Amino acid sequence: MTATAQRSDRTKVGGRLAGRGDLTAFLMQLCEEVEADCYLLLAMHQTHDGPQPEIVSSNWIYDAIQLAGHALIAALAQGPLATGPGIRPQSVTTAQPGTIDGVLDSEEARMLDVLGHGEIFSLRLHIGHQRLFLLLSSADAGIIDPAKLSKIQFNCCYALSQMPELLSASRLQDPLSDRERECLFWVSEGKTTDDVAMILGVSSNTVNSYITHAIQKLSASNRAMAIATAIRNGII
C-alpha cells in the first residue's frame, strides 16, 4: 500500500487518528464530503469572564480569526446556531444575517462574508463527556447540504472519540490525584472537613491539605470555586 493510500485509509471514518496530521486530514476530508470550504474545531472553557473558546484545529486564515475575535467565534459556535447531534442544523447566511436573529450584527456579517464565510453551520460534538464545536462554512450560501451534516456530525464524534489524548493535551483535564478528587467530591456533597477525615480515615489536616492542593491545581480562589470548576469540567 502506498503512503497516501495508507493515510486516506486511516482518515476514513473509524480509521485510527494517530495525531494532529491525521486530524487535519480527517477534517479536510469531512469538508470535502459536504463541500464546505472551511472548518474550525473549538473547545469552550468556563472561566471567570464567561466562556472562552480554544481553537483545536482550523483552516481559517489567521487574519480571519484575528478580525472575528474570540468573542464572535464563541457566539457563533455556542449561540442559537449550535446544533446538537440528531437535529437538523440551521445556518446563518452572512449576506442576509437576519435569517437567525441576533447571531451577527450587519458589520460582523459583512466582515465574515468578505473573509469567505458566506454560510456558516455550527455542530455541537460530544466526545464522551467532553464537548466541542465544529464550525463549517462555505464561501457561497446554499452549497452545504444540511441533510448530510447529521451523519458528518456523528462521524466526527466517533473519530474524535478515538483520540481523546489530542484533545486533552490542550484542555483542562483531570489534574487531581484520586485522593484530592475524593476529598473534593465529599465536600461537594456537603461534608465538613471532619466528616471527610472520618470517611477517608485520615486526619483533618491531611484532608485540608488535599483540598488546598486541589484548589491550587484548579487555579480556584476558594473551595466553592474549586468544586464549581471540577463539576463544570466533569472531574467530579
Next chain:
Amino acid sequence: MKRRLFSAPIVEQNTAPLGVKVPAQTSATGKLPDAVRHCRWIATDLNAEHFGVYMLNVSSEGVTMTACFDSNYPEFCRAAPQLAGIDRKQLARHARASTAPCWWGKNAAFADVMQDLPFAPRIGASDISTSGLAFPVNTERGQSGVVVFSGTELMAEADSIHEFHGRCFSLFEAVYRIRRTEAERAPAISRRELECLRLTSAGCTSEEIARQLKLSVHTANQYLTQTAQKLNAVNRMHAVAKALRLGLIG
C-alpha cells in the same frame, strides 16, 4: 424498517435567538411516558426486546449508571435483561470517555454488521444468547448517559447507526429536561439568589458578591443561606454543587 432521521422533537427545541432567554421550564412540555414510548419505537426499529436509559454519575467509586427507566416501565426489571452479562462499570467508563456506540453478543447477522464498523468497539459479555447495542449520549448541559438495547434478534444496518444515535440523543435530552423540571418544581429560587450562587461558584466571597450586586454583606449571606435551604443543602459549597448538577447555574 421505518426510518425517522429527524424524528419529531419530543420536547420542543430551544431555538430562541441569542440574548433572549427562554426559561427552561416553558420548553419542557414532555412527560416521561412519552419519552418511554419514543424509546420503545427505537427499540422496535432495532428489533430489540429490552431497553434502558441510564444517567452516568461520577462519584468516589468511579463512574456509575443510574436507571431513568427501562423496558419494564413503570416498574424496573430487577434482572435488567438489557444489561445481562455486561460489566456495567466497563460500559459506564466507555460511555463517559467516548461517544462511539459499543456492542456485544454473538448473533451472527448483527455481529457481521457491527464488525465492519471500525469505530464501534465490541465489549465483553458473558451471556451469549442476547446481543446488545449501547449508545453513549449527552445533553446540551453536559449530563452524560447511555441508551441500551438488547435482544436475541437485534438488527441494525451499518448506514442507519448514526440515525439511531441521533434519536437516542434527542430522547436523552428530553428525559433529562423532564427530570430537571421535576427537580425545579420544588422551591422557587429567585433570580437574585441564583446570581449570588453563580458568583459564589466563580470564587467570589460574600463581600465581593455584596459589592458587585450592590447589597449589604448581610443580605448576600442571607440570600445564600435561603438558597442552600431551598436546595436542601447543608452549606454553600453543597448548594453550588447541587445547583450546577441540576443545571440551575451554568
